[in-house]
Amino acid sequence: LDRHVEADRLQDPAPPEGQQVCSRDAADPEWARVCAWMEDYCGGEGMQNILAGAFEHGGHMVRGVAAAVDLKADQNVLCVPSKCWLKIGTESERVRQMTNRQDCGELERFAIHVAEENRKGEASVWAPYLQMLPTEAVYRNFHPAYLEGKLDLGEWGEYWNPWSGALKKCYKSYVEKAGDSAVTFAQAYEALVQVNTRRYGDVDMVPIGDLLNTVPSAQLNVAPKYKDETSKDFCLVAKWDLSAGTELTVDYGAEHHSAMR
Numbered sequence: 528l529d530r531h532v533e534a535d536r537l538q539d540p541a542p543p544e545g546q547q548v549c550s551r552d553a554a555d556p557e558w559a560r561v562c563a564w565m566e567d568y569c570g571g572e573g574m575q576n577i578l579a580g581a582f583e584h585g586g587h588m589v590r591g592v593a594a595a596v597d598l599k600a601d602q603n604v605l606c607v608p609s610k611c612w613l614k615i616g617t618e619s620e621r622v623r624q625m626t627n628r629q630d631c632g633e634l635e636r637f638a639i640h641v642a643e644e645n646r647k648g649e650a651s652v653w654a655p656y657l658q659m660l661p662t663e664a665v666y667r668n669f670h671p672a673y674l675e676g677k678l679d680l681g682e683w684g685e686y687w688n689p690w691s692g693a694l695k696k697c698y699k700s701y702v703e704k705a706g707d708s709a710v711t712f713a714q715a716y717e718a719l720v721q722v723n724t725r726r727y728g729d730v731d732m733v734p735i736g737d738l739l740n741t742v743p744s745a746q747l748n749v750a751p752k753y754k755d756e757t758s759k760d761f762c763l764v765a766k767w768d769l770s771a772g773t774e775l776t777v778d779y780g781a782e783h784h785s786a787m788r
Contacts (some may be wrong), residue, residue: 546580546772548595549735555579557659564655565735569611573762576604577735582774584740591740591774598769605736606754606762613641613653613732625704626697634690634722635697637731642710642718656734660725663717672720694719727751727779730761739763742776749777 547553551563558579565571578595581588598604615633618640626636644651651657667673672691694715702709710718725737728751739749748769754760763777 546578546593548578549574549576553579557655561655561659561734565607565611568652569608569734571605571607571611571735572760573603573605574735577775579738580774582740584742589740590738591776592735592738593774594765594769594771596771598765600765600767602765603754604749604763604765604775606760607733607736609730609759609761611656611734612730612761613644613656613734615731619643625701625709627700630700631697632693635694635719638694638719638722639697639701639710639715641722641732642714645718646710646714653734660721663713663720666717666720670720670724672716672723690719690723691716727761733761736761736763739775739777741779744778747776747778748773749775751777 545554547555547558549558549562549565551559551566553559553562562574565574576595576598577592580591580593582591582593583589584591594604615637618636622636622640622643626639631639641657644653645657648654661670663673695712698712698715701715702712722732725732727733727737736751741747748766749763750766752762752764754762763775769775
């Protein structure tokens with residue numbers, strides 16, 4: 528991209544091919560793996576209700592999730608137990624020791640934690656989920672966090688510049704303690720972008736649930752809620768009857784900041 532690239536050309540560079548139900552037998556190995564992990568490790572519910580595919584948004588095809596079956600109003604579409612929320616406050620003891628409150632906010636500390644989990648690869652319990660997240664190489668094709676100086680970001684630059692500055696301050700403190708065992712700043716920044724583009728309010732990163740796209744409020748057809756008063760299961764619920772094949776869309780609390788997605 529050069530400085531004259533227009534914003535409407537920015538798009539998901541790798542939408543999935545075809546539509547695949549969330550199943551361990553799915554043709555896409557990464558999708559099959561995360562769906563099996565959700566069932567076997569997380570104890571999630573409703574995977575048979577959703578499929579992954581590519582959907583048109585703003586003239587471009589982007590990855591998203593649709594109903595695999597007909598859904599009734601108020602039906603739980605997908606429920607993810609709290610053990611599989613990647614959430615602020617669940618950082619490793621190592622990351623907590625390597626970061627301090629004077630230099631690191633909770634978001635920056637969490638980003639470093641996600642970066643360290645990314646670095647673990649298959650050793651991380653989150654590996655099936657993390658392998659599906661966009662990487663820096665993907666973000667560089669379309670995301671405002673990596674486009675500074677390549678086109679006019681307008682208001683979106685106001686969001687990413689402060690976040691980047693806060694991470695730099697935290698990272699400096701972290702690397703002083705972690706030394707050679709620290710993740711690189713590029714890895715921490717990539718994780719910060721992953722976190723900021725996939726958060727659901729209080730529960731933060733919800734595997735599979737964070738694959739849904741968002742649209743203007745009148746068109747949102749799925750709503751997030753807790754399964755019951757224990758708040759141990761995060762569910763996506765159909766707002767009205769939905770036919771199989773309908774793209775599922777949800778509000779992440781960032782309706783007016785859609786460039787974050």
